[in-house]
Amino acid sequence: MKVSLMFKPFDGQMKYPDMEKRILDWWEENGIFGKLRTQLADKPTWSFFDGPITANNAMGVHHAWGRTYKDIYCRYKAMKGYNQRWQNGFDCQGLWVEVEVEKALGFDSKRDIEEYGLEKFSLACRARVDKYAERIVQQSIRMGQWMNWYHEDGHPASYFTMDDNNIEHIWHFLSVCHEKGWLYKGHRSMPWCWRCGTSLSQHELVDSYKEQIDPSCFFRCQVEDRPNEYFLVWTTTPWTLTANTALAIQPEANYAKVRLDNDTYYLMKALVEKVMPKETELIETVPGKELIGLSFHGPMENLPVQAEVTRRTVAWDMVSEEEGTGIVHIAPGCGAEDFQLSQDIDLDIIVPIDDNGYFTNRMGWLKGKHVRDTAEDIRQDLETRGVLFRWEDYEHRYPFCWRCKTPLVFRLADEWFIASDEIRAPMKRESAKVKWIPEYGGLLMQDWLSNMGDWGISRRRFWGLPLPIYHCEDCDHLNVIGSTVELRERAVNPDMVDALPELHRPWIDEIEITCEKCNKPVNRVSEVGDCWLDAGIVPYSTLNYLPEQKGIEGTLRSIRGPEAEQDKKNQRIDESANQQINTWFPADWISEMREQVRLWFYSQLFMS
Template identity: 40%
Template sequence: LGLRYHGPFDDLSIQKGLDHFVIPWDEVSDSDGTGIVHIAPGCGKEDFSLSKSNEIEVIAPLDEFGNYLDGFDYLTGKNVDDVTPEIFTNLKEKGIVYLIDQIKHRYPVCWRHGTPLVFRLVEEWFISMDEMRYEMMDVVKEINWIPDWGYEREMDWLRNMGDWMISKKRYWGLSLPIWECKSCGNIEVIGGYEELKEKAIKGWDNFKAHTPHKPYIDEVEICCSKCRGAVKRIPDVGNPWLDAGIVPFSTMHYLTDNEYWKQWFPADFITESLPGQFRNWFYSLLAMSTVLEKRAPFKTVLGHALVKDEKGNDMHKSAGNAIWFEDAAEKMGVDVMRWMYTAHNPEHNLNFGYTIANEMRKKLLTLWNMYSFYITYAEIDQFNPYLVDPEKIEYSDLDRWAMAKVHTFLKEAKADYDEFHAERLMRRFEDLLDDLSNWYVRRSRRRFWKSGDDSDKTAAYYTLHCSLRLMISAIAPIMPFIADEIYQNLVSSVNPDAPESIHLTSFPKADESKINTDLLEEIDTIIRIVEMGRAARNKANIRVRQPLSVLQVKVRYPHQKQFVVKLADQIKEELNIKEVQLLDDISSLVNYTVMPNLPVLGKKLGKALGTVRNELANMPVNDVVAAVKARHSLQVAGHTLEADDYYHKRKR
């Protein structure tokens, strides 16, 4: 360590006067290769970091086009992709080549074109963030993060962040307002249009009618406040995240109408893809707001994962798996697309495609079919819900159950919207659709088929109309087009006083008086029994049209027995059963098999395992099962078996 040596390119002009010496580095392994690495601080991230900590002079060889700069002699002006053969020839001519070989290793490539990339060291402008770090962390605590682990992810970034690079070597972009004097090194940051106009000594007339972009802004020169020389703006433009971060202030008249700005700040809600935004948009918003106001720029942030193709791969035009919005909107429909997005857990990637969209379309068709069913029969009977006094209708328990379901949904939907949980809302909506279509509408069909005026039919019409109207009002923000289409026929066509669009109506409020929890439990219990009965038929491959004599039922709670007794006829009708029997004990219907826990007992008993296993198999099954359920020990062949040493399987 510390030895000086002659380098392989000391003959280049750029290398004159530079020392080469040996330093230690933790990243070099003595188990791979020679244990010696020749670094180039201007050509690699790790090499550059090592040069900073060891005060090594850095040479950056390439311009923005990948061509070698002056001082590299025979390489100057040539592109980095074209000079490999010349470099090999030069090394051979100098007699310093030991071996030329090919080694497979990881190398960066362009994500779009797949072409190799080279590391280029350039000078950029940074904002020192150390003084702001803890102030920003205090601001982060004010924000509601969805998902909640987003808070810790942002805090982790703030704990470990470096200085913020704010410049870009680009043409288009908001020009950085920095004028750097080449004579004395003085730097001046211009704070606004009026200040620049006041300090300009050249080029103002060419710029004044334009926005602060190239090339117009670059014509403006100012007088250096120290040496009084003419100063030009630096050629860099700003990092686009500077623009994104200042939006809450620049677009809402922060400097010109602060009272107006206060009406809109902070934002109630923002949303963006999680990967990357903790150090990009969220970060830039937080930085700007912390500096200017010392508080959060938004109240709630919803972060979501990525949209992939149906196989879980990234979408790329070059890969041929990208789906353009216009195509998806035309083929699957925008409301289907919106349902797909909102019903998905935002923490996980969404596999997007037409196959998945078709599954969503089936759910949407359930809503449409309910609506079509109502419209078809309402038109036949000329039923107008706005000409009916709802207080005089004699509702059935089934009607009251449906309205209890709908108003429970409205109550929960309001909370889900308030808490920005769209996926939870859509799960509830799907459950409600299933309940109303597969139970209420199906069991009410005959009520709509009655001829003439009938109070029971009126109750069914009014209940279904209210259910549909309230449901579409609740999901209109998520499925705006289908909701308004249904609204036009369901409401506007029969009520001339109704608002023109569903989106001009208020969000529906839940009526607590209509949420009958006892009735909900009663009918939900019957539905569950019917669902389990159908599942049992399917498992036994016995169709519903084949009548069976008895259905035996054991309810979970004693008070549910009265539900079964009251609605036994509905159960029999749904399952094509002649009799429903309530059971208190199902042990006679269950066969148990006692099994030793071999991984545990094998270590514990050794050679005695076989004897214990045989005797355990011959013991009264009910005694063993009782011991398992009570977590008691068991004496078997002179050995004490604890509760975890054995278990039972049951087969009905």
């Protein structure tokens, strides 16, 4: 028997884009994805939470790479007969979006935003998110990814972290943290981006270091009442000399008293050959503990703010024997370790720069100058006054802002934190139950959880989660709002809550509440939240799950108006919130790049 098969001639010029377009059109015309969901609607469930892509620009190759992994695995599970939610997600707030809007508007700093107007800026941020969310959806469809991109009425089916629903879930989380005593305002030295005008958290800093060449400064501080006798000190951040209040000595090390020309210097003996010229003469060896408690003249004591400082040498075990001089310049207002030392032994503290990196009014001839522009001015000042010993370039690893790539500074600030010690052990225990592929991902998480500090959640920015914190200045009581229901109940003017177009700045800033302790009106703190709060809550917010507390159950606001309710109506599985969470939580599988161990994976674990 002969079988004749008719094939179209192959011309050797396969046009892959055309072929892909025909397949996409066939899927669309025949409703293939909808048929798949209908076919699997009553099948066993398999849960996947999509790590939200940021809708600030079009999708990049690295995004397409990750989405390919997700699509392959979700399709595989569908082929194995599992029902899924198929929900895409978008990150919408924080510096990711703000910086791109600033670029588009030609802005260089927070001051430009304030002059432009916060309402216009927030609307511009929202518009950019909507624009690029749709762009990413179309790119994803073009690359063949299957997700529930649109509801039947044409509205987006993705979740958006800027929606009021997501914000309310985070409010609830923060109110629980407050009730447990974990939420507090801390006064500490923080990594600070002067361009963005805000602090950054520990987990944003980990991969932000890169090699950079900066001026390093060897300078000398005269010992009080001992002419021509100096401590020799080294720093890689000359601007912080403005905030010097102490010098640190390693008490268990030996120090050398040496003579060069007509002057005498103290430095660690192990570092003499590395630092000093060959003609230096060793006078004697001095135990470090004998140099503790001595007064000295500061490197920039000509500044008005320095007149109030009591300076002394102090003992510190963290003094290195590897580089520098073995005598460490201490500026508690500019360094995390320096600040902690100042708290332990009661040192004076000077904060020399403002939010935007400009020297403050108390900084004398440096007043109004920017920290990035003063290195040469400081060098000349030190040289003129006989304080400079040597100035040279130094290559080292230095942190940069993860979003705008500006070199960071460390600055003392009041920020909001969530204490982590109480939940450290439970988090490590739950993380150990996860199957990590590859296995070293689990080791990375355990290491991170072992060493994480308290979570710094506040950002001094504009387009982001409005922290629901109302600190009463009259009685010092901390009020934390857990829902819009509670906000309305406690608002001085409840009608203003009903009239809110959305829960963002500047609109939310207009709402005053009544302090639950003294009954005085209280304004919300101006800070917004860390963007990783936005993403960490999505397993709960996308399932509309809020436990009964403070009148929360049954409430759902959305900046997309009726679309939130429409979203619930369009869900393939009609379940209550509790059934939803039991069916789809926790996820069976998530997939992201390695850095998300300390970012999205961590924030989900923390907030759960």
